[in-house]
Each structure stands twice: as structure tokens, then as C-alpha cells.
Amino acid sequence: MMAQGTSSVELGAGGPERHVPVLLDAVLDHLAPADGEVIIDGTFGAGGYSRAILDRGASVIGIDRDPDAIAGGQALVAEAGGRLTLVPGQFADLEDHARSLGHEAVDGVVLDLGVSSMQLDEADRGFSFMRDGPLDMRMEQAGPSAADVVNDLPVRDLIRIIGVLGEEKRATSVAHAIDNARKEKAFSRTGELASLIERVLGRNPKKAQIHPATRTFQALRIYVNGELHQAAKALSAAENILKPGGRLVVVSFHSLEDRIVKRFLADRCKTHAGGSRHMPEADVEPPTFELLTRKAVDAADAETAANPRARSAKLRAGRRTDNPARQLDIHAAGVPRLADYKGLGG
Incomplete structure (x- = not known):
């Protein structure tokens, strides 16, 4: 990280x-x-x-x-x-x-x-919606990418990821829009995903400096990297x-x-x-x-x-x-339980 x-x-x-x-x-x-x-x-x-x-x-x-x-x-x-x-x-x-x-x-x-x-500044790493690049987000540059998550997971799991890990109130709308779009063409670029989310959520005039895709990108990054x-x-x-x-x-x-x-x-x-x-x-x-x-x-x-x-x-x-040190219960410490996004790894 x-x-x-x-x-x-x-x-x-x-x-x-x-x-x-x-x-x-x-x-x-x-x-x-x-x-x-x-x-x-x-x-x-x-x-x-x-x-x-x-x-x-x-x-x-x-x-x-x-x-x-x-x-x-x-x-x-x-x-x-x-x-x-x-x-x-x-x-x-x-x-x-x-x-x-x-x-x-x-x-x-x-x-x-x-x-x-550094990761944000490199478009090829795919972390930032401000710089178009491959939809990647892998810190270790190995394993499933954000594109794999967006293109392959069932819509119910996308809802849970975006809602729980991104705290996006309109996660259902975003996930269904992703699902509809990927049926026509798989996502491969950050710009494609960011543009779709902006069309779905629109811009909040009171928070103009915050891109509508912020929470969804956060959720994907957190999930991809555990x-x-x-x-x-x-x-x-x-x-x-x-x-x-x-x-x-x-x-x-x-x-x-x-x-x-x-x-x-x-x-x-x-x-x-x-x-x-x-x-x-x-x-x-x-x-x-x-x-x-x-x-x-x-x-x-x-x-x-x-x-x-x-x-x-x-x-x-x-x-x-x-x-002496104690054993840790990661869920008691605030890590969402798997039930919160059932069917997902990590």
C-alpha cells in the first residue's frame, strides 16, 4: 500500500x-x-x-x-x-x-x-479517474484488476462493493449502469468508467471539486487491494x-x-x-x-x-x-464482514 x-x-x-x-x-x-x-x-x-x-x-x-x-x-x-x-x-x-x-x-x-x-500520477496504473489509463488499480501489479471486478462480478456484488467500501448512497444505480454498459462492451479504461458514473450521478454544484466517480473508484481500489x-x-x-x-x-x-x-x-x-x-x-x-x-x-x-x-x-x-499482545478480531475492529458483500474475496 x-x-x-x-x-x-x-x-x-x-x-x-x-x-x-x-x-x-x-x-x-x-x-x-x-x-x-x-x-x-x-x-x-x-x-x-x-x-x-x-x-x-x-x-x-x-x-x-x-x-x-x-x-x-x-x-x-x-x-x-x-x-x-x-x-x-x-x-x-x-x-x-x-x-x-x-x-x-x-x-x-x-x-x-x-x-x-506516485501511483495516482501514473496513468498506466489506473488509479485516477483524472488521468485516463487502463482500469487496473493493483498496488502489487499482480492478481485480478479493477477491470476484472467491474466486468466479471455479478451486479449484486458490485452493489455491495460500491455501497460498503465506497459508501456510495446510489450504489445500486451505479452498479446497474455498469452492468448494462458491459453487456455492450467490456470496460478497459478509467475514463470510460468515470464518464459513465458522471452521467448516472451528475455533478453536485455544492461539491463541484469532487468528481462523482470518487466513491466508486475508492471502493474498487480498496477491494482490489484488500x-x-x-x-x-x-x-x-x-x-x-x-x-x-x-x-x-x-x-x-x-x-x-x-x-x-x-x-x-x-x-x-x-x-x-x-x-x-x-x-x-x-x-x-x-x-x-x-x-x-x-x-x-x-x-x-x-x-x-x-x-x-x-x-x-x-x-x-x-x-x-x-x-502481552492480543489476538485481533478484524471485524470487531471495523473491517466489514463478508456478509456485507457476500460472494466476494478478501
């Missing part, structure tokens, strides 16, 4: 500025990297966070599922003089990646959820690999991601379950984190003015306690 992220809601404004790490100061404040520490950047991307962490004297394990990000980071590897190791793979497996490199525990984990500006499952599993992996006092910092860009992060930290920081005179207080497992952010940190006006994609960014952070 990747890196120094972009809010899908901001794409209608003409596309993002390239490679500007979002909420960088807040990330560094809460991550607090120090000389000699080991930090996992689970979403390396263009390396903005990793570079800043290296500048603080820490070593970095950078993970990215996109082969282009790994290739593009080799210059920084050389510059870092042995303090940066890049690993091709999914951030859900960050615990395994760290242990394979000989680290039984690390001092920090930072995750920047969502699609990268993003919500990846996010939940990465949080659990971070809980397992962080040493006592280690910091977890997560930046998210839409409500589905942020809900998962918020629920995870709220559950892991809970010290009591409440109760009343009618019902005794339930037992609560020892907290595995303490909150570093009582509420989500948003970008300041100056940052959003300079970098519009920061408008929807939310940062949450926690510090690891010395209590």
Missing part, C-alpha cells in the same frame, strides 16, 4: 502535488525517532517519512507492496549508508519482515494508509513487534480506515469496561497501548493550503505497554 498518502476525495481538484509527506511534523512528534532506534515505515512509497526518520538518526525498515516504490527507493538506500533496508511485501506482514531481518522488537511503526501520489484487511492486520502486527515504550503512528485518509485505527486503539487502551449498580463491571484484558492522541490530529490550515490532499488526513498514535 503506500505512502505519504493521498485522499481519494481530493482527486477531483485536479490531482495532488507529488511526494509531499502529509502531517510530517506530527508524525515525527509522536513517533519520536531517536539515534540508534529501529523504525518500521510500513508504507514506504516515495520515502518522505523514511528520509525524515533517518535524519533523526534512527534506522528504518521500509516496506512497500509496489515494485516501483522499492525500485525508486534504492538511491535513498545508498545514501543512508546501511541504515535503510527496503522490503518488497505487504505491511500486514511487517512483523514477519522485521523478524526475518533479525529484529525481535522495534522502537516504532508508522503507517500512511491509502494510495500514493486495503481494510491489510490495515487491521498491520495494526495487530505492530502490536506484536513493538517493544515496551514503542510508538505506533497511523495516518488515514477516509472514514473506513480511520474507524479501524480508532477502534483498535480504543480497545487496546481500555482499562475498564464501565458498569452500573444493575450490572457489575466486566473484566478487561490489560491494555497493550496508551493513547498519545486523545482525538485525531488534523492538518493545520497552512498545510492544507499548500497540500490539498492533507485536508482529509487524520493521525492517531499510541505507545506500547509491557502487557
Whole structure:
């Protein structure tokens, strides 16, 4: 997944500025990297966070599922003089990646959820409806593409994907329009799909900067890449690999991601379950984190003015306690159940 992220809601404004790490100061404040520490950047991307962490004297394990990000980071590897190791793979497996490199525990984990500006800027990757290209959206450049989903899945499944993962209120209308159009000609280009959705939904004059296809493209991207499952599993992996006092910092860009992060930290920081005179207080497992952010940190006006994609960014952070890690229920953490989009993988 990747890196120094972009809010899908901001794409209608003409596309993002390239490679500007979002909420960088807040990330560094809460991550607090120090000389000699080991930090996992689970979403390396263009390396903005990793570079800043290296500048603080820490070593970095950078993970990215996109082969282009790994290739593009080799210059920084050389510059870092042995303090940066890049690993091709999914951030859900960050615990395994760290242990394979000989680290039984690390001092920090930072995750920047969502699609990268690099991926959006390359039309051939098929992430952006602002740049016509193949209807792809695969971060790993392997496996079923967005075109496969749009052309092959039953309409009832498209409704669930667009409605649940895109939070599109008119998912039924969009899915049926796709179904009717694909009977005549299979979808292969982002522009074809975006134009169809715009015809179906029209433009909202009050939200002229937001393209009508935004939510549908978000849904397809999340589904194709299993993003919500990846996010939940990465949080659990971070809980397992962080040493006592280690910091977890997560930046998210839409409500589905942020809900998962918020629920995870709220559950892991809970010290009591409440109760009343009618019902005794339930037992609560020892907290595995303490909150570093009582509420989500948003970008300041100056940052959003300079970098519009920061408008929807939310940062949450926690510090690891010395209590044992727990098993994760990804659905309790906010990942939609398969029943919500029955018949679909992931």
C-alpha cells in the first residue's frame, strides 16, 4: 500500500502535488525517532517519512507492496549508508519482515494508509479517474484488476462493493449502469468508467471539486487491494513487534480506515469496561497501548493550503505497554464482514 498518502476525495481538484509527506511534523512528534532506534515505515512509497526518520538518526525498515516504490527507493538506500533496508511485501506482514531481518522488537511503526501520489500520477496504473489509463488499480501489479471486478462480478456484488467500501448512497444505480454498459462492451479504461458514473450521478454544484466517480473508484481500489484487511492486520502486527515504550503512528485518509485505527486503539487502551449498580463491571484484558492522541490530529490550515490532499488526513498514535499482545478480531475492529458483500474475496 503506500505512502505519504493521498485522499481519494481530493482527486477531483485536479490531482495532488507529488511526494509531499502529509502531517510530517506530527508524525515525527509522536513517533519520536531517536539515534540508534529501529523504525518500521510500513508504507514506504516515495520515502518522505523514511528520509525524515533517518535524519533523526534512527534506522528504518521500509516496506512497500509496489515494485516501483522499492525500485525508486534504492538511491535513498545508498545514501543512508546501511541504515535503510527496503522490503518488497505487504505491511500486514511487517512483523514477519522485521523478524526475518533479525529484529525481535522495534522502537516504532508508522503507517500512511491509502494510495500514493506516485501511483495516482501514473496513468498506466489506473488509479485516477483524472488521468485516463487502463482500469487496473493493483498496488502489487499482480492478481485480478479493477477491470476484472467491474466486468466479471455479478451486479449484486458490485452493489455491495460500491455501497460498503465506497459508501456510495446510489450504489445500486451505479452498479446497474455498469452492468448494462458491459453487456455492450467490456470496460478497459478509467475514463470510460468515470464518464459513465458522471452521467448516472451528475455533478453536485455544492461539491463541484469532487468528481462523482470518487466513491466508486475508492471502493474498487480498496477491494482490489484488500486495503481494510491489510490495515487491521498491520495494526495487530505492530502490536506484536513493538517493544515496551514503542510508538505506533497511523495516518488515514477516509472514514473506513480511520474507524479501524480508532477502534483498535480504543480497545487496546481500555482499562475498564464501565458498569452500573444493575450490572457489575466486566473484566478487561490489560491494555497493550496508551493513547498519545486523545482525538485525531488534523492538518493545520497552512498545510492544507499548500497540500490539498492533507485536508482529509487524520493521525492517531499510541505507545506500547509491557502487557502481552492480543489476538485481533478484524471485524470487531471495523473491517466489514463478508456478509456485507457476500460472494466476494478478501
